[in-house]
Amino acid sequence: MKPLNQKTEQITDSVIRRMTRISMECGAINLSQGFPDFDPPQCILDRLCEVVKEGPHQYSPTWGAYNYRAAVAKKVSMFMGIDLDPDKNVLGTVGSTEAMMATFMAIMNPGDKVVIFSPYFENYAAQSLFNDVEPIFVLLNPPAFTFDANVLEEAFKDPKTKAMLLCNPSNPSGRVFTKEELQTIADLAIKYDVIIVTDEVYEHIVFEPHQHTYIAALPGMWERTICCSSLSKTYSITGWRLGYIVANEELMNRCKKVHDFLTVCAPSPLQEAIVVGLEQPMSYYKELQAHYTHMKNIFTKGLKDIGFTFTEPEGSYFMMVDISEFANGRTDVEFCEELARKVGVAAVPGSSFFKEDINHLARFHFAKKDETLYEALNRLADIRKKM
Numbered sequence: 550m551k552p553l554n555q556k557t558e559q560i561t562d563s564v565i566r567r568m569t570r571i572s573m574e575c576g577a578i579n580l581s582q583g584f585p586d587f588d589p590p591q592c593i594l595d596r597l598c599e600v601v602k603e604g605p606h607q608y609s610p611t612w613g614a615y616n617y618r619a620a621v622a623k624k625v626s627m628f629m630g631i632d633l634d635p636d637k638n639v640l641g642t643v644g645s646t647e648a649m650m651a652t653f654m655a656i657m658n659p660g661d662k663v664v665i666f667s668p669y670f671e672n673y674a675a676q677s678l679f680n681d682v683e684p685i686f687v688l689l690n691p692p693a694f695t696f697d698a699n700v701l702e703e704a705f706k707d708p709k710t711k712a713m714l715l716c717n718p719s720n721p722s723g724r725v726f727t728k729e730e731l732q733t734i735a736d737l738a739i740k741y742d743v744i745i746v747t748d749e750v751y752e753h754i755v756f757e758p759h760q761h762t763y764i765a766a767l768p769g770m771w772e773r774t775i776c777c778s779s780l781s782k783t784y785s786i787t788g789w790r791l792g793y794i795v796a797n798e799e800l801m802n803r804c805k806k807v808h809d810f811l812t813v814c815a816p817s818p819l820q821e822a823i824v825v826g827l828e829q830p831m832s833y834y835k836e837l838q839a840h841y842t843h844m845k846n847i848f849t850k851g852l853k854d855i856g857f858t859f860t861e862p863e864g865s866y867f868m869m870v871d872i873s874e875f876a877n878g879r880t881d882v883e884f885c886e887e888l889a890r891k892v893g894v895a896a897v898p899g900s901s902f903f904k905e906d907i908n909h910l911a912r913f914h915f916a917k918k919d920e921t922l923y924e925a926l927n928r929l930a931d932i933r934k935k936m
């Protein structure tokens with residue numbers, strides 16, 4: 550056989566999915582891969598039952614069913630404060646994953662560079678590799694996970710830098726960037742003519758007093774921002790694979806071309822069923838925030854009581870926990886494997902998210918029912934005995 554694609558040779562198994570496999574093997578509570586163990590809102594499930602009988606069951610228009618795009622446009626306009634046209638500014642995608650891949654394929658040329666904060670969501674490295682794009686990683690320094698504006702400027706200054714991929718609220722760090730931090734990024738993007746590609750899948754999971762700012766809405770940024778987001782987290786439907794791109798018409802037209810040939814369309818019955826979710830009043834988002842705050846409070850209080858130190862999450866449903874006290878000479882990878890097998894709780898080794906040599910952290914997620922979180926904490930309380 551002739552050699553297969555060299556890039557796929559370089560990709561290794563996802564550490565997160567490996568931890569999920571280990572977790573299943575040994576019956577651990579899986580706080581590694583981030584998905585809720587509770588159901589989506591009942592009104593969405595009821596609507597799905599109706600759609601099963603009524604349809605649609607065939608392809609939707611490539612850009613997304615009109616009512617799906619109209620509902621996304623209305624909801625995003627309300628939060629972002631930009632008046633969106635469903636035909637010109639919204640593209641329905643197969644999750645944020647496709648949104649970001651289609652965006653990269655639409656705007657990047659081989660040899661271009663992209664600025665990415667480290668620690669980062671693992672998809673970003675793969676999507677850069679597949680597009681022959683070189684990432685320039687800029688450290689978010691733990692435990693506060695803040696960046697050095699001078700280091701960031703150096704990355705923007707590189708004439709090959711075409712874009713920055715900005716995850717906000719951020720997985721895995723739990724950071725929600727302040728308006729001032731985003732203004733720093735926006736100023737650099739304008740100064741060095743760089744496009745910002747956002748990943749805002751956790752836009753509605755933000756803990757008070759923190760607030761999510763859409764960088765696209767800062768002065769001069771609508772011209773140069775491609776917003777990628779998802780319904781996975783906002784409506785607890787990670788398996789439905791629904792997301793979207795929001796951008797100005799010029800950038801959007803490029804993304805549409807890729808999406809057309811990449812996936813044709815997102816699942817049409819699910820687009821139809823989620824419209825009722827997208828049309829929820831503001832109170833839905835307040836309740837979602839309250840629910841996630843409740844889960845975060847249970848988990849962080851429990852960890853504190855056991856004696857863990859960690860960075861308080863500002864948003865998303867992830868947190869980075871310092872494992873130094875419990876590692877006893879183990880690497881973070883060994884620590885997480887043993888934690889799953891001996892204590893019965895699965896987390897992700899922090900080093901898998903960092904470009905730098907940082908390996909004293911583990912990422913836990915807390916999008917779980919109260920009883921799941923309490924059981925995980927019960928098990929973690931034995932960590933000193935069992936490890």
Ligand SMILES: Cc1ncc(COP(=O)(O)O)c(C=O)c1O
Nearest residue numbers: 644645646670720750779781792
């Ligand atoms: C930061 C981030 N972006 C994107 C995704 C994937 O989103 P989607 O389900 O919309 O493809 C995830 C899922 O965990 C994530 O954490």
